[in-house]
Amino acid sequence: MDSVRSVPVAADESRGATDHYPALVGSGLIRQLGKHVRKYLPRKTCAIISDNKVARLFAKRVQETLVSAGVQPTLITIPPGEKSKTLDQAGAICDQMIAAGLDRQSFVIGVGGGVVGDISGFVAAIYHRGIPHVQIPTTLLAMVDSSIGGKTGVNTRDGKNLIGAIHHPSLVIDDLDVLKTLPRREFNQGFAEIIKHAVIADAKMFPTLRSWKAGKAPDLQRLIKRNIQIKSKIVAKDERDQTGERALLNFGHTVGHAIERAGDYEKFLHGEAVSLGIIAACAISIMRAELPLAERDAILDLLRRFELPTRLPKNLPREKIFDALKFDKKFEGGKVRFVVTPCIGTAHVTEDVTFDEICEAIAQL
Numbered sequence: 001m002d003s004v005r006s007v008p009v010a011a012d013e014s015r016g017a018t019d020h021y022p023a024l025v026g027s028g029l030i031r032q033l034g035k036h037v038r039k040y041l042p043r044k045t046c047a048i049i050s051d052n053k054v055a056r057l058f059a060k061r062v063q064e065t066l067v068s069a070g071v072q073p074t075l076i077t078i079p080p081g082e083k084s085k086t087l088d089q090a091g092a093i094c095d096q097m098i099a100a101g102l103d104r105q106s107f108v109i110g111v112g113g114g115v116v117g118d119i120s121g122f123v124a125a126i127y128h129r130g131i132p133h134v135q136i137p138t139t140l141l142a143m144v145d146s147s148i149g150g151k152t153g154v155n156t157r158d159g160k161n162l163i164g165a166i167h168h169p170s171l172v173i174d175d176l177d178v179l180k181t182l183p184r185r186e187f188n189q190g191f192a193e194i195i196k197h198a199v200i201a202d203a204k205m206f207p208t209l210r211s212w213k214a215g216k217a218p219d220l221q222r223l224i225k226r227n228i229q230i231k232s233k234i235v236a237k238d239e240r241d242q243t244g245e246r247a248l249l250n251f252g253h254t255v256g257h258a259i260e261r262a263g264d265y266e267k268f269l270h271g272e273a274v275s276l277g278i279i280a281a282c283a284i285s286i287m288r289a290e291l292p293l294a295e296r297d298a299i300l301d302l303l304r305r306f307e308l309p310t311r312l313p314k315n316l317p318r319e320k321i322f323d324a325l326k327f328d329k330k331f332e333g334g335k336v337r338f339v340v341t342p343c344i345g346t347a348h349v350t351e352d353v354t355f356d357e358i359c360e361a362i363a364q365l
Helices: 033-040 052-068 087-099 114-129 140-146 176-181 184-201 205-213 220-237 246-250 253-262 270-288 293-305 318-325 355-363
Strands: 005-010 020-026 045-051 072-078 107-112 133-137 151-156 159-166 171-175 338-343 346-350
Touching: 005 220, 020 220, 033 052, 033 171, 045 052, 045 087, 045 114, 052 072, 052 107, 052 176, 072 087, 087 114, 087 151, 107 114, 114 133, 114 140, 114 151, 114 159, 133 140, 140 184, 140 220, 159 253, 171 176, 176 220, 184 205, 184 220, 184 246, 184 270, 184 293, 184 338, 184 346, 205 293, 220 246, 246 253, 246 338, 246 346, 253 270, 253 318, 253 355, 270 293, 270 338, 270 355, 318 355
Parallel strands: 020 171, 045 072, 045 107, 107 133, 133 171
Antiparallel strands: 005 020, 151 159, 338 346
16 A cells, blocks of 8 residues: 655745645545544534445445444435536535534534545535535545635526636545546546646656656656645645736636537536647747747647547537636736746746637637
8 A cells, every 4th residue: 555645735825924724645445534534624514415326336335434433424415527516516415414403513424536635625614604525535636736726606598617716625636546546537637737837847757757658657746745745835835816827727728618518518528628728828938938849749649648639529619618718717907817838848928818718729729
């Protein structure tokens, strides 16, 4: 068994003091959940929020270890997929928590991928005006990205995450064993966010990923830890998206979110849409940040190595993507904060990119 690594995640440095919460990375962690919860959250009742598919795999184990630690859990399940990320679903979860007698001394555990993490975190943020949240991500993408940083929320008819709150988890549990249950496509989508982190902040990780896919034995624990550190460092400098530092994490996401919406949140996994968004962001980076063609090609090649899409299906109307762009949160005052990269390992935000340029980049996909 891998030894457990604890990664301190910084929540906010902007106010002069930094709060941290632990992200534990290792094998067999779900079996040890009760012990860790007792250490970090000495409370007696909780809600376990999961989707129907994930709950069938892990809910019993999670419940058993909590009961053995003296915690009384209430299991609440939702249908899988982005269409469960709604205000109505969040309200229904809260109603079930009230009916179960959970109060402000309770806490929430989210067991699942990004959707479950987002909605369980949102419920934790609003229930009794905020109770603690524990993240147990069950996808690679959620481990390296969405479980870190405190962003929670639900979707509306007009776009992703337009309603939400910043509510950092008290504890993140990354059990490497759960990744063995993932289908190949689901596992690979996590590398879109990992490649994004390499492009915006870690040039050394980029060749590591290339050598990994070329046959070098992977060290998932180290890779996940490194990506948690990258995101944590960026979030701590700009927790609430005020200075533009946290916006760097949106590289590939302006177009990616529009593609997800155009595909009705069913045609593409989040990481697949982000992969396409990264290609579009690279095209704009060539124009606006002088990204060398050779580096664009290297990014494209790495995405392909992890079987991520780099071309849009011909039967997806581009006009649907153009329309979806207008609802993106990154458009402020008619302008978009668009993230560009001048070279692998660094990125910055610009407001010089026009809507037409974004549409042209999409048209080329």
